[in-house]
Amino acid sequence: MATPPSSPTTARKPLLLFSISLPVLLLVLALVFLISHTTFSLLICPFLLKSTSRSNVTISSSSTSSASLDVSMEMTMQMQAFHHVSPPPPPLQASPAVSKSSRKKASTKRNKSLLKLLLRETPQTRRFAARAAELFSAPCADGRFFMTWLSPLAQFDRRELLVLESLFRWHPRACLLVASDTMDSAGGAAKLAPFTDRGLRVAAAAPDLAYLLRDTPAEAWLAAARRGGVSPGSVPLGQNLSNLLRLALLHRYGGVYLDADVLVLTSFFSPNGGGGLPRNAVGAQAADAATGGWRRLNNAVMAFDAAHPALREFMAEFAATFDGSRWGHNGPYLVSRVLARLAGDGGVAVLPPRAFYPVDWIKIGGLFRAPRDRGGERWVKAKVENIRGGSFGIHLWNRETKGMEIEEGSVIASLVSHSCLFCNSSSMSVKQE
Secondary structure (H helix, E strand, O other), rough: OOOOOOOOHHHHHHHHHHHHHHHHHHHHHHHHHHHHHHHHHHHHHHHHHHHHHHHHHHHHHHHHHHHHHHHHHHHHOOOOOOOOOOOOOOOOOHHHHHHHHHHHHHHHOOOOOOOHHHHHHHHHHHHHHHHHHHOOOOHHHHEEEEEEOOOOOOHHHHHHHHHHHHHHHOOOOOOEEEEEOOOOHHHHHHHHHHHHHHEEEEEEOOHHHHHHHHOOOOHHHHHHHHHOOOOOOOOOOHHHHHHHHHHHHHHOOEEEEEEEEEEEEEOOOOHHHHHOOOEEEEEEEEEEEOOOOEEEEEEEEEEEEEOOHHHHHHHHHHHHHHHOOOOOOHHHHHHHHHHHHHHHHHHHHHHHHHOOOOOOOOOOHHHHOOOOOHHHHHHHHHHHHHHHHHOOEEEHHHHHHHHOOOEEOHHHHHHHHOOOOOHHHHHHHHHHO
């Protein structure tokens, strides 16, 4: 029996089912892919990101460690100087407190080694008294002056030589003794040659502290320091020893002490036709605007007769309250503490701030910059006239300005040109615009 032929409707059913199921199948596959991708992103990727983050942290930590090592090496090189003129750079480590503590410990350790070095007796220090006697053998018609330099020889540079020029520009018959172990050398003699070759009386001698402090209130302090019984602290050692050394020099010989960053602007003994610097005097750094009385003194410039009682009080205070880790404690603040206790300032004249500190350290940088317009030129002219009209000198605050150039046309450039001795060569220190 023959099979009957299939109808057209029966033949089209598989095609119809296939055409309907194909989109459904594609939709299901799409949903499966979307669900699997989402699951991968939520469950697997965080672990990969954490692994990558750990790798980055390791690299960053290694980089920070390397940078910190570079900073540490740079700071170690800087601490080879007995004192520095600028604050240390900020730490790069994640824990500033720990870094600061580490630097303080390193500085204290370095100071202990330097203290032994500076307090030792040498053939040079044993010649100090004879060198001073030779310099002062003839009268110093324009006064005896003293400086200290407890830093490397290379740091006694153009700025310091300009100060020497200004001193001898206004005091050509003065005597200047630079108490310094590094300047008492062939290199130091070469730096001073432009002055000595012209017959100016300047000498550098390594200080003999035992001789200078003999029979003073600080003699026992020196003995204790040599035995290791004094902690030098973390403040640059040269600064603290210089504070004591300047007192000892004035106590032994009498005269005027001058920091190596004080530009002299006129004669200390007949400024502008006046009476000059008092025989025993210090300068105020800050005064009370209402009362005119001093608020803070500074020891960058001091004038005293030999063996003045106030000097003994200063040295006694130094020995009794020495703290090598507090900036200024053994210097400007010491002078302020002592004279505040003494009746009538201990017979010491206190000069107003404009005598030596007409511009505070916060604003001194502006005096190094050239004017940018006519208004700036008028300001410079007025400022120069004001300073020259009432100041013996101006403290350049080297700790803030050592790295600054003296720009041509600035207030400082004008003051330098007014007080230079070798003016053609001095102009090399002024930046040309």
